[in-house]
Amino acid sequence: MTEEFLSGTTGDPWESASLAQVEEAVRKAAAVEIMPRFRQLAAHEIVEKNGPHDLVTVADRSAEEHLTASLTTLLPGSVVVGEEAVHADPAVYDALQGDAPVWIVDPVDGTRQFVHGDPGFCTLIALARHGELLASWTYAPALDEMAVAVRGHGARVNGTPIRSGSPAPGADLEVATSHPDFTTPAQKEALLSLRTDGIHPRPCGSAGLEYLAVARGELDGTAFSWENAWDHAAGLLLVTEAGGAHLTLSGEPFRITGGNALPFTAARDEATARRIRSLLLSPQAD
Known part of the structure; x- marks a missing residue:
């Protein structure tokens, strides 16, 4: 049906x-x-x-x-x-x-x-x-x-x-991130790892419009720490169909049914998603 x-x-x-x-x-x-x-x-x-x-x-x-x-x-x-x-x-x-x-x-x-x-x-x-x-x-x-x-x-x-495209080689990445009020201490530490050379993190606004910006290639990626399906489902399909990708900390795509390893990222392309995920993982590797 x-x-x-x-x-x-x-x-x-x-x-x-x-x-x-x-x-x-x-x-x-x-x-x-x-x-x-x-x-x-x-x-x-x-x-x-x-x-x-x-x-x-x-x-x-x-x-x-x-x-x-x-x-x-x-x-x-x-x-x-x-x-x-x-x-x-x-x-x-x-x-x-x-x-x-x-x-x-x-x-x-x-x-x-x-x-x-x-x-x-x-x-x-x-x-x-x-x-x-x-x-x-x-x-x-x-x-x-x-x-x-x-x-x-x-x-x-x-x-x-629309197509998301890829960031220009060597360009700094702009990444919209979760508000600190919606993170655990471990997630906050992971998000703080994005404050590094080559990355410009900023607080997110409407999640749906941030996903739209990624799908259009106006924003390089997101890093979100919550998994309510209503915030992410529409945007994740939009990004995917525009040529982008999304990854959780486990390396798997985000599941709308839950149980994801957080934070997770949605990005303009697979390489950008992998780069953001590697940074989010870095505190756990210390």
Whole structure:
């Protein structure tokens, strides 16, 4: 059922009605539930979940409810693993291990930016089954950018194909890294190893938009220390389909079902991913 959903009747995923319907559902959720609240939030509509760097708003919750209804209607028998639903009931996350197609939803990725009136936020949707990513949508409504990736069929932004390319030989690497609040002491030490010659680490913003920057070749890589699928699934497929790569500390690709050796990296190409991983491993070798 899932493959038929992706292929539509034409056999070309980029021409299929089903993919266009998902894009329309994402755009509508943003238009109805997110953008009317952008720069219009009242104080009582913003809540701290796990500290000042982990916020949720009425827009997050309303958009996830909207997307849950529309996406499961588009693909009968599918289920949703959404950030806010998992926060309310952690058992929801177990659906990633099940047989049903799963929509992985982050209604507002970059909630802190959204709350502060910064346009650097997005909605992330990925479709997976048996732990394998099949398609993803990264939509930045305030920037009017829609990135779509389909397994084996490449990545596009607003309909135009993108490729990550490789850094110029000998060039310093710009790497977006986890916020220190979301790291263990060992992970923090690993991330500090990126403060070395030839590497320019910086704090990440919206994870989804950082992945988009990697897929476009505007950012060389990421180094993230948390593994919530809603933050990473859409972007990892986008980077992969644009020609990039991702590696955990164990040397294996990141698994959306969890159990990854962290931190992990996504990068413009395999060589860059290996270089970042080797640096992240260096504290453990001491």
